[in-house]
Amino acid sequence: NAGVTQTPKFQVLKTGQSMTLQCAQDMNHEYMSWYRQDPGMGLRLIHYSVGAGITDQGEVPNGYNVSRSTTEDFPLRLLSAAPSQTSVYFCASRAYGQAGNQPQHFGDGTRLSIL
Amino acid sequence: GENVEQHPSTLSVQEGDSAVIKCTYSDSASNYFPWYKQELGKGPQLIIDIRSNVGEKKDQRIAVTLNKTAKHFSLHITETQPEDSAVYFCAASISGGSYIPTFGRGTSLIVHP
Numbered sequence: 767n768a769g770v771t772q773t774p775k776f777q778v779l780k781t782g783q784s785m786t787l788q789c790a791q792d793m794n795h796e797y798m799s800w801y802r803q804d805p806g807m808g809l810r811l812i813h814y815s816v817g818a819g820i821t822d823q824g825e826v827p828n829g830y831n832v833s834r835s836t837t838e839d840f841p842l843r844l845l846s847a848a849p850s851q852t853s854v855y856f857c858a859s860r861a862y863g864q865a866g867n868q869p870q871h872f873g874d875g876t877r878l879s880i881l
Numbered sequence: 882g883e884n885v886e887q888h889p890s891t892l893s894v895q896e897g898d899s900a901v902i903k904c905t906y907s908d909s910a911s912n913y914f915p916w917y918k919q920e921l922g923k924g925p926q927l928i929i930d931i932r933s934n935v936g937e938k939k940d941q942r943i944a945v946t947l948n949k950t951a952k953h954f955s956l957h958i959t960e961t962q963p964e965d966s967a968v969y970f971c972a973a974s975i976s977g978g979s980y981i982p983t984f985g986r987g988t989s990l991i992v993h994p
Binding site for chain 2: 770799806807808809811814824858869870
């Protein structure tokens with residue numbers, strides 16, 4: 767059981783380039799989300815999905831696109847990278863449940879630098 | 882929406898001392914409060930959580946307390962060890978459904994040997 771897998775682990779881009787950050791989970795979790803982590807800012811939600819075919823914006827969605835064609839995968843796309851998007855990106859998933867604990871399971875992150 | 886404040890942002894203790902991290906939340910509907918530990922180069926991992934029908938929960942050296950009236954909850958680590966050094970995040974959410982947790986900004990705990 768791999769949990770949440772993020773690729774790549776590191777990436778350097780030039781301003782204006784595009785790329786896709788990959789996220790896959792093998793726990794059959796309905797919910798998946800993307801966060802960015804910046805010093806002193808904690809974890810800020812970018813986009814999230816409550817199931818295949820359904821996505822919604824979080825706190826800081828500008829400059830990012832997502833799609834959810836399968837339960838397992840939730841890629842994050844940067845269409846035109848900007849230096850302000852230099853950050854560490856975390857993907858997380860959790861199970862659906864009416865009651866009981868539903869903690870988030872996080873990947874180990876993608877460290878992205880935009881030059 | 883929910884707002885979670887976390888203090889302190891940095892906490893430095895000697896090995897063997899206790900450490901306390903405090904969080905406050907704004908939405909009285911929140912009823913699930915997890916704590917995550919993030920080691921260097923890794924993603925956050927759940928270490929303990931508490932629900933609103935419980936005032937305190939312990940797991941070995943870690944405990945969490947919740948005061949729903951005051952809307953604050955705290956993480957207590959006793960007999961700290963160097964491997965406890967990490968960034969700790971609190972979060973608040975409504976259990977179940979599609980609710981997304983709101984995270985605090987994190988506390989960097991440094992345990993000096």
